[in-house]
Amino acid sequence: MGTVREATFDVLRRHGLTTIFANPGSTEVSLLTGLPDDLRFVLALHEGSVVGVATGFALGREAPALAVLHTTAGLGNAVGAIATARVNRAPLVILVGQQDRRHLALEPFLAGRLAGLAGDYPVRVDQPVRAQDVPGAVARACHEAVTGRGPALVVVPMDDWDAEWAEDVVAAPTRVVRPAGVADADLAPLVTLLSGARAPAIVSGAGADWGSLVTLAERLGCPVFQESFGGRAGFPQDHPQYAGVLPADRARLRAVLGAYDVVLAVGAPVFRQYPYVPGPLVAPGTTVVVITDDPSEAHRSAADLAYLASPAALCTRLSALLPAPGPPDAASVVEGSAPTIGADGVGLPPLPVGGRPLRAAHVLHELALRLPADAVLVEETPSSRPDLHRLVPARNPLGFVSAAMGGLGFALPAAVGLRMALPDRPVVAVVGDGSALYGVHALWSAAHYRVGALFLVLANGRYAIMDRLADQRGGKAPWPPFTEVDLAALARSLGCPARKVDGHAELVAALEEVVPTLAAREEPLLLDVDVTVDPDFQP
Known part of the structure; x- marks a missing residue:
């Protein structure tokens, strides 16, 4: 005899889902309060980061990761990240809290119409008919996430966790074997x-x-x-x-x-x-x-x-x-054959007198000279992506990771999750400042959980790719630049060490100091590098 909560914990242990990524709300308190010692809770400050960190963790482990979201608000905030996880083939099990089952018919405060909120991006959405069906639904979600290569959602009313569990059967196999032979x-x-x-x-x-x-x-x-x-x-x-x-x-x-x-x-x-x-x-x-x-x-x-x-x-x-x-x-x-630039930098734009202003190509070239072959590199810099492809070749399957969905807010949380999954691998996120703002709250998780990733921000104070697209249409962009934003200051306010870099000598010194430490590093670092927009960039 036990509870649905205890039976579900046994399912999670059996499937290796002992790290819980979440930003808790009241509908999840009955699940999360007093967790057993063998279950690890990881807090992110926004649900997009919750799912983003879990996505990186799943990609790094090549196994499902577990996220918990708070009813309509939490699932709604995370929909973009769920879509990215699906297109990036990341297996996730996502538990979504719901109001108390006993008065859902009255649509009380925090009741959610959750089944279709994430659209078609989940590989499965389950709303168990009985509380006693929750453990089986979670076990099935583990299998569906792997088979469908994406997020599987289980919606659980808050009172279900304390319900009595005296069942003889969990409605899911303990193990699924997927033969891969080809005739x-x-x-x-x-x-x-x-x-x-x-x-x-x-x-x-x-x-x-x-x-x-x-x-x-x-x-x-x-x-x-x-x-x-x-x-x-x-x-x-x-x-x-x-x-x-x-x-x-x-x-x-x-x-x-x-x-x-x-x-x-x-x-x-x-x-x-x-x-x-x-x-x-x-x-x-x-x-x-x-x-x-x-x-x-x-x-x-x-x-x-x-x-x-x-x-x-x-x-x-x-x-x-x-x-x-x-x-x-x-x-x-x-x-x-792919174009290349040699170690001598032939083919790069000329370095200005005094080493500033830098272009993204200068930064990426210096990073490429120092980056070890086993490094994990997460990219979210649309206006610099062609330079990154040209200058920083992927030398392992995670040597280039990007948001295949195209939305912003992936790189910072994904880098945190990847480093958590691969604590002995160097992890670098190369991110535009506009992109970083969509996931900046992930820096708190990096700092709090001592995730030693390097966040390399290419800061031009604008949405450069959008500016260029507007130029191509022959019109004036109505959006202003945001040069007042200071990513280094934002990072420090979230507990993440950060430095401003505005010249070539400072860049080289910072990379020489930091990159060799990345495999063993326990403290994150954000380098906020001032760059100017490449006038020849074409999206």
Whole structure:
């Protein structure tokens, strides 16, 4: 005999969900008060940060993370972060508090109409019919989050936690096994297609497995592009076959892929775009194949052939079935190769006399010179993203992590969660000042829980990408700059150490001091770096 709360805690332990990310409200007090010693509570100061930190934790662990939200207000505040978690393939279990079940029919204060509030972004939303169904609903949410690669929500009325638990059955399996084998007969059409290809290419995405994709790319001897707006690097960006980030509009996409007769998208949709440009995605004569374990990604991709399967298992078996490669098509590889800038800085904009004002490229170049290969890098700097792609190659699968949804407020909390999940890995968030303001409250969690991440803010005092988009339309932007904002001061007010940096010498000195300490660091640091907008930047 026990309570629903105690039975649910047993489910959480069984699934490794012993860290609870939350910003509590009154409807969650009965769950959270007097937690057992083996359950860790992590406070974030806003629900967007709650889900953002949990998302980073899930991505770092490659396992579900647990978040608790407060009825309508908490879930509403977190919807953008829930959408990001879904598009970033982060498995989350989210418990949402609700008013007391015994008078919900009267819609009392804090009662929420919660089932559809997060739209279609959750992979499942469950409102258990009885209090005694809550433990099974939470166990099912764990499985649904992994299978659906996204957030699974369970809405729990506040009185359910104290209800008596005397059930014999939890309505969910203890363990789910997901076989990943791929039959040779199913691969035969793809083997035939690639064996006869004159010039194949690969587009890698966040769902790709690095080891098997490297083997396949080397077997084919072909260039590998990174999907545009991807949530994670899909291929080592220092590999000689890496060809850069795919353009995000149809005209440039056709130009880049026009040299290839077979394009294989692995762990990526076909193809992520931003501006609408009429015309087909690829030129006539190019066959497109997609390999993904995400059903919606497979079903919406404009491909000639789609495989809904484990990319790792499929690429591994495909490499074994393909014939030995012939001589590489050197011309196509050179044409698609990613631009690079050497350690001497050739190709960078000239450094001004006195070392200021800096451009984002100067900052990223100095970071790249010092960043270790195992570093986790979280990006949220839209106006500097092309420079980051060009200057800071991802050398491990978390060497580039970004909000694939496109909304702001991801990087700071995600970096906190990633560092919590990977306490021995260097973690750096490269963030614009406009982006940082959407998640700045996460710095308190970083400081309080001694999360030794580096937050590198590229501060230009404006929404530079929006300014440039307005310029392209030939109109005047109605929004002003926000040069009064002082991110270093905001960070310090939240307990996070911070420094202002406005010149090259100060930047180099700070990075030389801090970057070598990142793997062992227990104290966060924010570097607020003044940069000027690149006049040649094109969104």
